[in-house]
Amino acid sequence: MTDTGLPDLTTGTLLERMEIEITQASSERTVGRMPVAGNTQPYGLLHGGASAVLAESLGSIASAHHAGAERIAVGIDLNITHHRAAREGYVTGVATPLSLGRSVAAYEIVISDESGQRIASARLTCQLRDRPPGS
Incomplete structure (x- = not known):
């Protein structure tokens, strides 16, 4: 458990493998960055899946964070539009809420390159559920 009462949400996960670093985390604003290197498609561009x-x-x-320590959040819908390519450096994503309810939370996520150019825009909807026993 972290000081927020939430379990560690990054260690041993895909975030770690892709070298995603979370720099700020709350229900109102979550920020992270990811290197382009190692997360590219065959043409050397940032992979859309990354x-x-x-x-x-x-x-x-x-x-x-919105759900709290007694509940979990699971993604149920993700859509993303890729606006431009990134070839090097880091990209940074910022998630801000669109709607925070009791059973559903929706976020807009804007991904930008190091010059501030928007790389992609996404929307994620998560279902909020009671934490399963033992988790």
Whole structure:
């Protein structure tokens, strides 16, 4: 458990494998960054699936903060539009709430390159559920 009462949401996960670093996490704003290197498709461009992983991860972490320690957040819908390519450096994603309810939370996630250019826009909806016993 972390100081928020939530379990560690990154260690041993896909975030760790893709070198995603969470720099801020709350229900109102969750921020993370990811290197382009190692997360590319064969042409050397940031893989669209990597952007989707970053977006879903940030929205899910924000939703988990909204849900609290007694509940879990699971993604039920993700859509993402890719606006431009990234070839190097880091991309940063920022998740902000669109709607925070008792059973559903929805977030907009904006992914930008190091110059501030928007790379992708995403929307994630998470269902909020009671934490299963033993988890």
